[in-house]
Amino acid sequence: GQQVMQIPQYQHVQEGEDFTTYCNSSTTLSNIQWYKQRPGGHPVFLIQLVKSGEVKKQKRLTFQFGEAKKNSSLHITATQTTDVGTYFCAGHTNAGKSTFGDGTTLTVKP
Amino acid sequence: SAVISQKPSRDICQRGTSLTIQCQVDSQVTMMFWYRQQPGQSLTLIATANQGSEATYESGFVIDKFPISRPNLTFSTLTVSNMSPEDSSIYLCSAGGQGTYGYTFGSGTRLTVV
Numbered sequence: 703g704q705q706v707m708q709i710p711q712y713q714h715v716q717e718g719e720d721f722t723t724y725c726n727s728s729t730t731l732s733n734i735q736w737y738k739q740r741p742g743g744h745p746v747f748l749i750q751l752v753k754s755g756e757v758k759k760q761k762r763l764t765f766q767f768g769e770a771k772k773n774s775s776l777h778i779t780a781t782q783t784t785d786v787g788t789y790f791c792a793g794h795t796n797a798g799k800s801t802f803g804d805g806t807t808l809t810v811k812p
Numbered sequence: 813s814a815v816i817s818q819k820p821s822r823d824i825c826q827r828g829t830s831l832t833i834q835c836q837v838d839s840q841v842t843m844m845f846w847y848r849q850q851p852g853q854s855l856t857l858i859a860t861a862n863q864g865s866e867a868t869y870e871s872g873f874v875i876d877k878f879p880i881s882r883p884n885l886t887f888s889t890l891t892v893s894n895m896s897p898e899d900s901s902i903y904l905c906s907a908g909g910q911g912t913y914g915y916t917f918g919s920g921t922r923l924t925v926v
Binding site: 732733735737743744745746747748749750790792794800802803804805807 | 813854904908910914917
């Protein structure tokens, strides 16, 4: 079955440092979504990427979708304490199957 | 995007009993989804609930253990039946899908079985 692997599992950074999480799918995706879950909260939708090689930005967050539509990344520039949480990717196939990655938990030391 | 109200937010239950979790959406949605999330782990899809038909369960989850109702396009319930400590987890409902607004999640139900 479809597998979505996400690395790293944990990332500890000093405030102001950059952060990147990577998502890799075992199958070609129709699109990929990214979510943020704050400690004690529920996942909140951030963005969806559809096109091969697509790059989208939201302020300090940059999202990329690979050319082969099997991998994606989320990069945060100059992290802030408000960026703390777990970031999940969710890969979707043309068959309508959705699979969440294991998540990357980001902690930011002020 | 839709707003989902989920309740209860948490509960502590005795083993062998059942708990029903409710989710109310502020707009009509075709599909609703039920997830389980162990603390610090990813989301595992339990089932997809369609209005007017039986829920579709993922591998490892069965209707007798997790019966689901979907009486209309704005409401769904998940029952965790004959609970054991292994059922202790966070249960989340969700609606939406692949699109501009992605999936919207309820606030979750933290279940502890003692």
